[in-house]
Amino acid sequence: MKNSSSAVIIRAELKSDFDAIRKLNKKAFKGKNESKLIDAVRESSCFIPALSMVAVKDGVVVGHILFTPVRIKSPQTAVPALALAPMSVLPELQNRGIGTALVKKGLEESVKSGHKIVVVVGHPEYYPRFGFVAAGGKGLKLPFEAPEEVFMVLELARNALKDVSGEIEYPKAFHDIN
Ligand SMILES: CC(C)(COP(=O)(O)OP(=O)(O)OC[C@H]1O[C@@H](n2cnc3c(N)ncnc32)[C@H](O)[C@@H]1OP(=O)(O)O)[C@@H](O)C(=O)NCCC(=O)NCCS
Numbered sequence: 493m494k495n496s497s498s499a500v501i502i503r504a505e506l507k508s509d510f511d512a513i514r515k516l517n518k519k520a521f522k523g524k525n526e527s528k529l530i531d532a533v534r535e536s537s538c539f540i541p542a543l544s545m546v547a548v549k550d551g552v553v554v555g556h557i558l559f560t561p562v563r564i565k566s567p568q569t570a571v572p573a574l575a576l577a578p579m580s581v582l583p584e585l586q587n588r589g590i591g592t593a594l595v596k597k598g599l600e601e602s603v604k605s606g607h608k609i610v611v612v613v614g615h616p617e618y619y620p621r622f623g624f625v626a627a628g629g630k631g632l633k634l635p636f637e638a639p640e641e642v643f644m645v646l647e648l649a650r651n652a653l654k655d656v657s658g659e660i661e662y663p664k665a666f667h668d669i670n
Pocket residue numbers: 520521578579580581582585586587588589590591592593613614615616617618
């Protein structure tokens with residue numbers, strides 16, 4: 493019997509997805525920076541394969557999300573966290589819940605792998621639905637200029653941000669892109 497299901501599956505990326513992820517990001521962002529960033533992170537020692545996830549529909553990669561380890565640095569401490577960046581859905585399939593499925597599954601995997609804090613620099617209308625709140629109000633800073641409302645944070649564990657403050661230290665791969 494022909495399988496007509498068009499359910500979207502979210503899973504960790506495979507090597508065979510790399511090219512599709514590049515093309516997807518170029519389309520969604522209308523440029524190459526994000527696909528270059530993903531490639532650079534993938535080649536770096538900080539890369540967590542389980543946290544580079546794809547959305548697959550009818551065998552085609554239609555969405556992607558990446559979480560990369562960062563540190564929240566203060567003069568006294570360096571607290572581990574994840575940065576959600578980038579994420580993308582094929583333009584023709586946006587607004588159908590694929591991005592939501594990617595974020596939710598990605599956050600579940602982040603919890604499973606023991607992470608407690610996720611930061612994002614992104615659309616302030618989008619991420620609060622997953623529980624992200626303004627990061628500036630929590631004592632966090634970015635190492636670059638950005639409008640206050642685009643910098644958000646999510647606690648994956650209760651009180652994960654208690655006594656935590658400082659500047660986000662991104663891995664080198666993030667500095668090399670622009
Ligand atoms: C942002 C993105 C990943 C969302 O994926 P998606 O599958 O379209 O998202 P969902 O279907 O789960 O959610 C749709 C919601 O996201 C909102 N949304 C989509 N793109 C948005 C944007 N650029 N800014 C703000 N909100 C956006 C929609 O308005 C919709 O809101 P509603 O549920 O209140 O109607 C996708 O639009 C995309 O790839 N955009 C281009 C790349 C990008 O901007 N990536 C994010 C960088 S922070």
